Amino acid sequence: MAKEAEQNEGGKPSGMSTRSIIIIVAVAVVVSTSIIAGVLVYVLGGHRGGAAEAGTGEKAAVAAKKEPPAVYPMEPFIVNIHDGQNMRYLKLKVELGTSAGGEEAKKEMDAFLPPMRDAILTLLSTKTLQDIQDLQGKNRLKNEILAAVQQVVPAGKVKHVYFTDFMIQ
Numbered sequence: 001m002a003k004e005a006e007q008n009e010g011g012k013p014s015g016m017s018t019r020s021i022i023i024i025v026a027v028a029v030v031v032s033t034s035i036i037a038g039v040l041v042y043v044l045g046g047h048r049g050g051a052a053e054a055g056t057g058e059k060a061a062v063a064a065k066k067e068p069p070a071v072y073p074m075e076p077f078i079v080n081i082h083d084g085q086n087m088r089y090l091k092l093k094v095e096l097g098t099s100a101g102g103e104e105a106k107k108e109m110d111a112f113l114p115p116m117r118d119a120i121l122t123l124l125s126t127k128t129l130q131d132i133q134d135l136q137g138k139n140r141l142k143n144e145i146l147a148a149v150q151q152v153v154p155a156g157k158v159k160h161v162y163f164t165d166f167m168i169q
Contacts, residue, residue, distance in 0.1 A: 069160065070101030072109045076165060077120060083129035090124060090132070091167040096149060097160030105157075112153045119148040129168065138163065 076093045096116075098105055109116075123144055131137050142161045149158050 070098045070105065071095040071162065072098050072106065072158075073164075074113075074117070074120075077117075077124055079121065079124045079127075081124075081127050081129055081132070081168070088129060089169045090127070091165060091169070092124065092163065093165030094120065094145065095162045095164050096158045097162060099156055099159055109153070109157070115152040116149050119152055120145055123148050133168070138166070 073095045074093070076091055078089060078091050080087050081090045082088070096109070098109065127141065132141055142163065146158065146161045149161070
């Protein structure tokens with residue numbers, strides 16, 4: 001009993017060697033580290049999944065909130081174009097994508113209608129069939145119409161040009 005009391009005073013449990021204590025401590029550290037790592041993976045993994053779902057939810061909300069663009073419709077344009085030897089007609093209906101919608105924006109755009117129509121008619125009358133018959137030519141024409149209109153209206157009012165009718169006869 002005197003030996004056991006001496007061992008207990010040294011801080012070691014009776015009947016265990018130093019090697020056994022090291023093994024128990026090492027196992028406890030490995031188990032606790034595994035538990036902490038597992039909790040972190042679960043929490044962070046779940047957080048990422050939630051963020052991904054929130055991101056798709058935000059995209060869905062934005063798509064649901066997405067309003068149609070504010071457009072200013074114009075009367076159709078009918079102009080003569082050359083295709084080499086013959087005269088052809090181009091009928092083009094244009095709608096302008098504006099920065100603001102509503103009645104106030106429409107009234108503001110109405111004030112610029114004659115100069116806008118003049119700029120577009122002047123531009124269209126310079127075109128030939130070869131200039132506008134392919135997709136690249138139509139896109140170039142959109143950009144040219146946008147530039148012509150932006151010279152007439154205040155800066156930033158017109159952002160896009162949409163063709164809603166395009167016919168060559």
